[in-house]
Amino acid sequence: xxxxxxxxxxxxxxxxxxxxxxxxxxxxxxxxxxxxxxxxxxxxxxxxxxxxxxxxxxxxxxxxxxxxxxxxxxxxxxxxxxxxxxxxxxxxxxxxxxxxxxxxxxxxxxxxxxxxxxxxxxxxxxxxxxxxxxxxxxxxxxxxxxxxxxxxxxxxxxxxxxxxxxxxxxxxxxxxxxxxxxxxxxxxxxxxxxxxxxxxxxxxxxxxxxxxxxxxxxxxxxxxxxxxxxxxxxxxxxxxxxxxxxxxxxxxxxxxxxxxxxxxxxxxxxxxxxxxxxxxxxxxxxxxxxxxxxxxxxxxxxxxxxxxxxxxxxxxxxxxxxxxxxxxxxxxxxxxxxxxxxxxxxxxx
Amino acid sequence: xxxxxxxxxxxxxxxxxxxxxxxxxxxxxxxxxxxxxxxxxxxxxxxxxxxxxxxxxxxxxxxxxxxxxxxxxxxxxxxxxxxxxxxxxxxxxxxxxxxxxxxxxxxxxxxxxxxxxxxxxxxxxxxxxxxxxxxxxxx
Numbered sequence: 001x002x003x004x005x006x007x008x009x010x011x012x013x014x015x016x017x018x019x020x021x022x023x024x025x026x027x028x029x030x031x032x033x034x035x036x037x038x039x040x041x042x043x044x045x046x047x048x049x050x051x052x053x054x055x056x057x058x059x060x061x062x063x064x065x066x067x068x069x070x071x072x073x074x075x076x077x078x079x080x081x082x083x084x085x086x087x088x089x090x091x092x093x094x095x096x097x098x099x100x101x102x103x104x105x106x107x108x109x110x111x112x113x114x115x116x117x118x119x120x121x122x123x124x125x126x127x128x129x130x131x132x133x134x135x136x137x138x139x140x141x142x143x144x145x146x147x148x149x150x151x152x153x154x155x156x157x158x159x160x161x162x163x164x165x166x167x168x169x170x171x172x173x174x175x176x177x178x179x180x181x182x183x184x185x186x187x188x189x190x191x192x193x194x195x196x197x198x199x200x201x202x203x204x205x206x207x208x209x210x211x212x213x214x215x216x217x218x219x220x221x222x223x224x225x226x227x228x229x230x231x232x233x234x235x236x237x238x239x240x241x242x243x244x245x246x247x248x249x250x251x252x253x254x255x256x257x258x259x260x261x262x263x264x265x266x267x268x269x270x271x272x273x274x275x276x277x278x279x280x281x282x283x284x285x286x287x288x289x290x291x292x293x294x295x296x297x298x299x300x301x302x303x304x305x306x307x308x309x310x311x312x313x314x315x316x317x318x319x320x321x322x323x324x325x326x327x328x329x330x331x332x333x334x335x336x337x338x339x340x341x342x343x344x345x346x347x348x349x
Numbered sequence: 350x351x352x353x354x355x356x357x358x359x360x361x362x363x364x365x366x367x368x369x370x371x372x373x374x375x376x377x378x379x380x381x382x383x384x385x386x387x388x389x390x391x392x393x394x395x396x397x398x399x400x401x402x403x404x405x406x407x408x409x410x411x412x413x414x415x416x417x418x419x420x421x422x423x424x425x426x427x428x429x430x431x432x433x434x435x436x437x438x439x440x441x442x443x444x445x446x447x448x449x450x451x452x453x454x455x456x457x458x459x460x461x462x463x464x465x466x467x468x469x470x471x472x473x474x475x476x477x478x479x480x481x482x483x484x485x486x487x488x
Binding site: 116117118119120121122123124125128129177184186187189204205207222224318321322323324325327328329330331332334335337338339340341342 | 373374375376377378379380381382384395397398399400402418420421422423424425426427428429447448450451452453454456458459460461462469470
């Protein structure tokens with residue numbers, strides 16, 4: 001019994017580790033061979049160019065408008081083996097890029113053939129379907145993680161936040177397929193964490209459009225069609241009783257940098273369980289093709305310390321395509337109907 | 350033992366913090382015990398979000414024709430990779446390697462889809478690494 005318990009726990013651990021690796025393309029062993037922790041990096045990969053004067057909009061704001069992407073293969077959190085190493089050297093980055101190309105060359109989902117008949121195999125080949133991040137325009141940089149600083153990771157949850165997560169998971173356990181309300185917000189086409197803030201790369205379609213008008217900046221993310229409207233008119237945040245999935249954003253210009261302050265998040269998105277989330281973002285156009293995006297996230301009830309990160313947002317050609325997700329969301333129907341059929345079959349046994 | 354459980358718990362919490370890789374959990378929608386290989390003729394390609402759906406007619410052993418729906422990638426990604434509605438015209442013969450939906454209907458996820466001559470349907474000509482640093486796959 002003890003052995004069986006151990007075996008199933010180990011299997012779960014292996015599965016979880018596999019899932020983690022599958023979700024963080026660069027976060028695998030490969031990187032560990034490239035870098036020699038715990039050496040620290042020197043220069044930042046991108047920095048504001050003091051001499052660059054961004055174009056201005058008709059009403060005199062620095063112009064951030066256009067279609068952009070924040071697609072990257074840099075993981076949000078630093079691979080643990082890299083310890084406090086914040087930047088790759090040019091040589092190390094070249095090696096990481098080479099590994100990434102070799103990974104793609106296998107032309108299998110995430111570069112790893114899956115075993116037929118396993119849950120991991122029930123999936124299409126991302127490289128074939130154009131969903132692989134590395135097939136789209138990427139902005140490489142020498143950061144080892146989007147989160148900056150010596151830790152390079154989201155700080156540990158406070159004991160209270162951990163307790164909230166455990167309680168929420170316990171409540172959901174066994175009811176994951178009861179009805180649409182039990183499915184994740186993304187699977188219901190309602191909200192996605194990549195919209196943020198902080199604005200982070202999605203798994204695919206990491207494209208966004210910025211539109212500026214007098215007194216407002218609007219950011220539409222293609223995944224999954226949400227638009228954040230940032231008020232520049234100096235109004236305060238609404239009362240704390242008003243909570244929204246993407247919070248309430250107000251902004252102002254500090255020189256050529258758009259500074260955005262967001263509060264009034266619901267506790268469901270983008271960090272489930274966060275109750276007083278506060279995100280500060282800085283958008284600085286550093287050249288014609290690049291916006292330096294920096295963010296700081298804090299919620300003392302969730303994490304003991306604030307955490308910050310940065311990544312380049314780069315210009316792309318073309319349009320933002322519509323992402324009317326709900327209209328043809330067969331996935332949700334198939335999932336729930338499949339669960340009902342399975343329940344009926346179980347009853348017959 | 351306890352140490353291991355603690356490790357699993359903390360790793361599991363990390364997974365929660367990482368955005369889901371795809372739109373939904375494929376294994377909740379499709380059955381890993383129902384692998385299939387279908388050869389059929391395209392009747393329609395629904396280029397809809399969050400996933401495109403390819404409709405095919407499959408000829409059964411008894412000669413009857415059975416319509417199937419095959420789930421594919423997001424239209425936005427496919428468009429940027431150069432695919433349009435015309436890339437998969439009705440009448441095209443394709444072979445689908447995938448898994449059937451859990452409810453047993455004639456719907457499946459297309460893990461690999463190839464033309465009848467074996468050529469890959471999507472991105473067949475993409476050279477891995479061709480879209481490296483600074484390159485743009487959207488052109």
